[in-house]
Amino acid sequence: MNRADLPALSIFASVAARRSFRRAARDLGISVSAVSHAITGLEASLGVRLLARTTRSVAPTEAGRRLLDRLEPALASIAEAIEIATAQEDRLTGILRFSVPRSAAEMVLVPLASAFIRTHPGVEIDIRAEDGFRDIVAEGFDAGVRFGESLEQDMIAVPLGPTLRAAIVAAPSYLAGRSRPVAPQDLHDHVCIRRRFAGGGLYRWELGKGDEAVEVTVAGGLILDDDRLIVDAALQGAGLAYVFEAQVAAEMADGRLERVLEDWCPGFPGFHLYYPSRRLMRPVLRAFVDSLKR
Structure with a gap:
């Protein structure tokens, strides 16, 4: 693969996630024509069509979906590595996304999150409170909350409170x-x-x-x-x-x-915050976990 394709891969992932050249361009801070040019060049370089385009929609082709399956975890790891390398402990920034049961949000996580953002005003905490279990890795959450008895083995768990x-x-x-x-x-x-x-x-x-x-x-x-x-x-x-x-x-x-x-x-075993053991730990998540342990 041509190394010049690397920026275009990130643009492709953004277009695929947003299903729109215009929305991707707005989020990336570049022009729509620049996005279109990058995608066209990437498809020509790889020799395969990655996006199916109509006048009303944009969606990954089968080849595009196969590429995204491998590409999205890699891009997430790169972003996390950059965040880790550039983080300053005294000026934490970023968004933490949690998927939690509504009872856990009410009883433990909202009070903890409120205290954390008072200490770190540059941090945003986005809590999705609903009772259905989600795949936090596939859906882009930093961490989730469950009872200690129902955690997968490949997750790291930190107690959020007593029994x-x-x-x-x-x-x-x-x-x-x-x-x-x-x-x-x-x-x-x-x-x-x-x-x-x-x-x-x-x-x-x-x-x-x-x-x-x-x-x-x-x-x-x-x-x-x-x-x-x-x-x-x-x-x-x-x-x-x-x-x-x-x-x-x-x-x-x-x-x-x-x-x-x-x-x-x-x-019952109390609520636990859990996150993947195989992923680089973002500084903002590490700081939140450290605050729980303290």
Whole structure:
């Protein structure tokens, strides 16, 4: 390959990502004609068509997709290497992109990120809070957050907080006149607020006491996919809710929610920040991880 093609490869990756010569030119700070010239020259040099162009769209050809599969990780490594070489510890800059469950964003990551950007005002932290698992490498995230029990082996994990504990709660208005559950099987006599996972399945409540562990398929007419909405529904007397203890500490303290089956509520491995072990570590991510360890 001609070394003169190297800048054009970066331009090609930008056009392919944005599906537009104009948007790529704007992001790269060059003219549309310069982008078009670079792509035309690259295709002529390689002897293959990399982009299929119409009056309305631009998309990689099959050859272009094969090239991108190898090219994008290489370009990311180059960018990271340059960032590492030019970084100054006292003037961190850059964007950190995290993919996290909504409960983790609320309970741990947003407070930590807020403290970090106060110390490093040149840093931006972009948090994608949603409960479906994402491939952080393929989708360009710097790191993700999961429970410690569900991490891939090729990831480096850093604890974000202590062990979490579940809580089953309900409003006094719901519990009034009802027998409180004292064992997991008693949940079948109650209305429960159910939770749906991002993948579509319904959560089975995980309970444990000593060496005994059970999963209970609960019943109830209200199904939600967000912890905050589940807490709000419980406050309105919709039924029993299964959430993290930390999410309802204030509501339990002031009596708006009451706890049941406390001795059956287990602890979970806390949230962990994770990132790929095979990638050069960007200085801004290293600084964030170091702040967690401190």
